[in-house]
Amino acid sequence: MATRLDPLDLYDVRSLLTDEERLVQDSVGRFVDERVLPIIGDCFDQGRFPKELIPEIAGLGLLGATIPEEYGGAGMNGVSYGLICQELERGDSGLRSFASVQSSLCMYPIFAYGSEEQKKHYLPPMAAGEVIGCFGLTEPHGGSDPANMKTNAKKDGGDWVINGAKMWITNGNLAHIAIVWAQTEDGIQGFVVPTDTAGFKAQEIHKKMSLRASVTSALFFDNVRVPDSARLPNVKGLxxxxxxxxxxxxxxxxxxxxxxxxxxxxxxxxxxxxxxxxxxxxxxxxxxxxxxxxxxxxxxxxxxxxxxxxxxxxxxxxxxxxxxxxxxxxxxxxxxxxxxxxxxxxxxxxxxxxxxxxxxxxxxxxxxxxxxxxxxxxxxxxxxxxxxx
Incomplete structure (x- = not known):
């Protein structure tokens, strides 16, 4: 008799994975089954992100999964990271969004565009879930046209002074740092801005009918002053x-x-x-x-x-x-x-x-x-x- 196919994997895509990739998928799948699914419906109803799960997510190596181990990451390949996203979103898109922003939008730019000092200072605690990031690109009027950016950073001595606003920012009110993109005289540049910096404000967006188990915020910058060491030195432009x-x-x-x-x-x-x-x-x-x-x-x-x-x-x-x-x-x-x-x-x-x-x-x-x-x-x-x- 023919073996009955897996109704969720008719082409046996799982057989195309390596042993390590299957192990990643199974580990995250168990976490979702045991820790996420029992609570996520209530979290959605309550409009609450389950931040109590962050230490477990970090403990599984899901934050900055593809970042090299020397910077605190798990050193996984791209397919493994994809499987992490698949399993987390099987639980809820809000949970996958949290990990996505932390890994791809915050840890990645520090790793790809940051100085060695920035990498060593930020990436290990971010992988451990001790420092949470958010990504400040989208603006209220910008949407699909990021080049129409109004947020600006002006040089003042050895510092930069940032003014502007960002919208629809996942993790905004959870974050300890924000990766902020701003117009400068030398084109668009990125800055790592601690959220306790004077003039920085995050305001959570409520009345959402989507991603209710996720933190979504607006960010405001009123003469936010950061040193040049906060600037990501290895990239300019969009x-x-x-x-x-x-x-x-x-x-x-x-x-x-x-x-x-x-x-x-x-x-x-x-x-x-x-x-x-x-x-x-x-x-x-x-x-x-x-x-x-x-x-x-x-x-x-x-x-x-x-x-x-x-x-x-x-x-x-x-x-x-x-x-x-x-x-x-x-x-x-x-x-x-x-x-x-x-x-x-x-x-x-x-x-x-x-x-x-x-x-x-x-x-x-x-x-x-x-x-x-x-x-x-x-x-x-x-x-x-x-x-x-």
Whole structure:
């Protein structure tokens, strides 16, 4: 008899992983099953980030996972980092966003663009979860046009004085440091700004219907003075923050796979047990067609992200390839979450089930770090050679 396939991995993508990659996935998966899933629905209801989990997340080596061990990281490859994102988002997008920002948007720029002193000072405690970072790029009026940046930093003797505001900043009110991008006379530059610096203010954003188990803030800079040693010395211009976003978007291509798998598993269990008109809902042709389509789309996303990870680890990954996977996988996941919510019927509108929570979270994931339209246009530019922005 043929062995029955894993409904969440029809193409046995797991067999394409190394032993180390499978170990990473299994370790994070156990953490999500045992520590995240029992509380995350309540956290979402309460609008609370489960910061009590930070020491455990750090203890598993999930913060700065790809950073070399000499700076406190775990020295993992890109595929392992992707699997971390997939498993964390199977729990909740807010949890993956926390790790994504800490790893790709805060630790990465210090590692890639920082001085040796900055690396040694910040990276080990950040990997340990003792210093939390946030990433200050997006501005209230800027959105998809980061070049339209108003936040500025002006040289004053040996210091820099920063003025401006940033919006939609994950971890803002949790953070001990902010990676702040600002216009200078010499182009856009990055600064590591301690959040207890005079003139710095973080204001948490409430009334959210998405990423409720995550801290989202607005940042304000009123003559925030930092020494030149706070400046990231090894990059100038938009390539600095855009390089960080490429790293984070890579992880985001993996995360929604976990969210979609969570929704599909929930609906497979529900339709097997739900009796309607005298038979299990799973025996309905319309339901099976929907389930089959979900499996098809999840499989496609798995293979996209795995190949993207192999390209990344070979040093061949291009931003357009990241855009294609982010666009495809976020669209896949949000469509599946909505479809699963529909199959669950009235029960699907409560956080007793995960589909509505994932669907609402994915409204943010499909928007941040490049909207779906922006990534479509990135691919279009690659195909035609014409910039249509």
């Amino acid at each position: 390539k600095g923050p855009l390089g960080c976003l490429t790293q984070a978007r890579y992880g985001i291509t993996w995360g929604p796979i976990g969210a979609a798998q969570a929704c599909l598993k929930e609906v497979l269990d529900y339709t097997a047990q739900r009796i309607l008109f005298g038979k299990p809902l799973a025996s309905n042709q319309a339901v099976q067609l929907k389930l089959a389509d979900m499996a098809r789309r999840i499989t496609t996303a798995q293979l996209l992200s795995l190949q993207l990870g192999r390209l990344k680890d070979a040093g061949k990954m291009q931003p357009t390839q990241v855009s294609l996977a982010k666009w495809n996988n976020c669209r896949m996941a949000i469509d599946i979450a909505r479809q699963c919510r529909d199959i669950l019927g009235g029960a699907g509108i409560t956080t007793e089930h995960s589909a509505i929570r994932h669907a609402l979270n994915l409204e943010s994931v499909i928007t941040y770090e490049g909207t779906e339209t922006v990534h479509e246009l990135v691919v279009g530019r690659e195909l035609t050679g014409i910039n249509a922005f």
